[in-house]
Amino acid sequence: MSIGVLVALGVVMAISSENVADVITPLSATIEFIALLVRIVQVVWGPLIAIGLFLALLALWSVGRKQHAAPAWALPANVRTGEGEPITPSIVVKALSHLGLPALRKAIKEMGDGGAAMLSPIVIAGCGVEVDVTLPLEVSTIEVQNRRRKLAENLSRHEHEVFITIPQAARTVRLWIADSGALDEPIGPSPLVTDETLTANYKTGKAPWGQDLRGDAAELSVYQRHLLVTGLSNQGKTAALRSLALWLSLDRTVQFWIADLKGIGDWAMFDGIAQILIEGLSDDHVIQATEMVEDAVEEMNRRIEARRNDPTVVFEPLIVVVDEAQLAFMCPVKTTRITEDGKVKEGAPYGGSKATSRYFMAVRKLHNQGRAVDVLMWQGTQDPTDQNLPKLVREGAHTRASLVLGTESQARMALGDKAVDGGAAPHLLRQGLDKGTLVVASDGIAIPTGQASITVRTHFIDDEPAAEIAERAKALRNGATTLRVIERDAERDPLADIAAVIGDAARLRTDEVLKRLHALDTAVYREWNNGRLKRLLEEHGEEPKKSHGVMVVRRDDVARALANRDTDGSASASQ
C-alpha cells in the first residue's frame, strides 16, 4: 500500500513537472531515509548498550540500598533467609509485638517510647546476646514462653537458638538469642584431656563438664549429690556420665562400684579403678547390679551405724554407677528360693517399682539416706517413662540432667515440674544435632539467679582419651583390683574364714569380723559388709546376734554352721 501511495505521489509530481523520472523520486527518497536510520543505529548501538548496562546496575544498587537487602540468590547460604541480623532493641520489640498476642501488641503501641522501656540493655553473652523483657500487665510470662518458635522466627533465628527463661524479677522473661549458627560450632576439648596435671577433689572440687550457652565454663560439684542423667538413645548420656566419673577418679579417695548394663566396653577403662565392674545386658548382669546396689545399702547402713557411734568419722566416698538403669527397672526376673519340700518358690522381683522390687527399693534407700555418709547413686537411663524410671527414683536425685527428649512430659520426668515450668526444655533440643547438650537442674552448678536450670554443652571425651585419663587415675591410686562380680569369692571359704578370724573368742563384733576378713584377703572381702555377713550366716541357718547392744557373731554359731554343712555335704550356695 505504501509503495502504491509513493508511486501515485511520483506520478502526480511527474505530471506537474512534466519529467517522467519524478515517478520514482518519493520512493527513492524513502529508501535513502531508511538507509540513513540504519546507519545512525549502527553507529550508536555499541555505546548505547554500555550505558544501558550501567544504568541498570545503578538502579539495582539504589533498590538494594533502600531495602537493606540483596536478592536472595546473591546472598551466602547462611544468610539467605535474612538470618543472623544483629539483635537491636527495635528488632526485639518488633518481634514481641508480632508474637500473635494482641494484648502485648496493643500495650507496646500505647507505650510512649515504642516499647523500648520494656527491655534491659542488650548484652553480649557468650555466642549470643541476652536481654530481659519486663512484660506489660496484660501479658504473662508463660504466654511468651509458649511462643518460642514464633519469637525465634521473628528474630530471624531457629527455634533452638532462642532460649526463654524466667528470672527472679516479676513479669520478666529473659531471652538469650544465639548468634546465627553459633550453637552448631563444636566446643573445645575437655580440660581433663588437655591438662594432664589436673586432679579432682570430691568435696571441694568441681568437674569441668562443658560450657554454658554464654560460653562460660560449666562446672559441677558432685559432693553429696545423687545424680540422674537421661535422654534419648545415642545422644551422649554415657559420655556425659563417664566424663564426670573420669574427673572424680582423679581423687584417689573415691571408690567406684560400676554396673554398665549396655556392656559394650564404654566403662572398660575403669577396670583397675572401680572395685566392682559389671558389664553386660543379660538378666544375670541385672541381678548382679541389683545385688551391688543392695550391698551399697548395707555399706550405707554400716556407715550410718558407725557415724552414730562416732559422729566425727569420715568415710571414703562411694559412687555407685548404674548406666542403662532402665534395664534394671524393666527386668522381669524374680528371686527364686527352694522350699524345704523341694518346691521352687518365686519371691521378690528384681525389676519394677513395687515395694517388693529389689532394685527400686535399694535405690530408694540410697536416695533417702546415702548422701550424708557419701554413698551416692549415679544413674544413666534412656527415654524415660513411668515404668522404666519410677517417679520416686527420679525425684530422689539431687542433680538431674537431660539430653534431648521426645516430649514435654518426658522433660518433666527427667528434670521435674519446677525446672520445666521455669523454661527447661530438653524436648526442644534437636536429636542428633545437639548430642552432648544437657539441660541441668542442680544446686551443684552455678545457675543464673532465678532460673531453675541451665543448658550445658558438654565436652566430649572419646574412648581413647578416656582411657588415657583412666591411666592417670590408676597411677594416682597405685592400681586397685577390680572385682568382676562373677569371679568374687572364687577361691575362698567365707564360713571357714569367719571361724578363723573369730579364733578363740566366744563372740566378736560384726564390724571387727569384717575388718579381720578384710585383712585376711582384701581382694575378696573388700566390699563385704554387714548385710553380706548376715546373708551368709542365714544361708546356714544362723545369724548375727545382739549382745550388749551391738551386733556380734558367736563362735559356737559359726562352728555349728560349719558342722552342719559338712555333715549335710551341701556346700553353701554362695560359695
Ligand SMILES: Nc1ncnc2c1ncn2[C@@H]1O[C@H](COP(=O)(O)OP(=O)(O)OP(=O)(O)O)[C@@H](O)[C@H]1O
Ligand atoms: N558432648 C558431646 N559432643 C558431641 N558429640 C557427642 C557428645 N557426647 C556424645 N557424642 C556423640 O554421641 C555418640 C553417642 O554417645 P553415647 O554413647 O554417650 O550415647 P548414649 O546416649 O549413652 O547412647 P545409648 O543409646 O547407647 O545409651 C558418641 O559416639 C559421640 O559421637
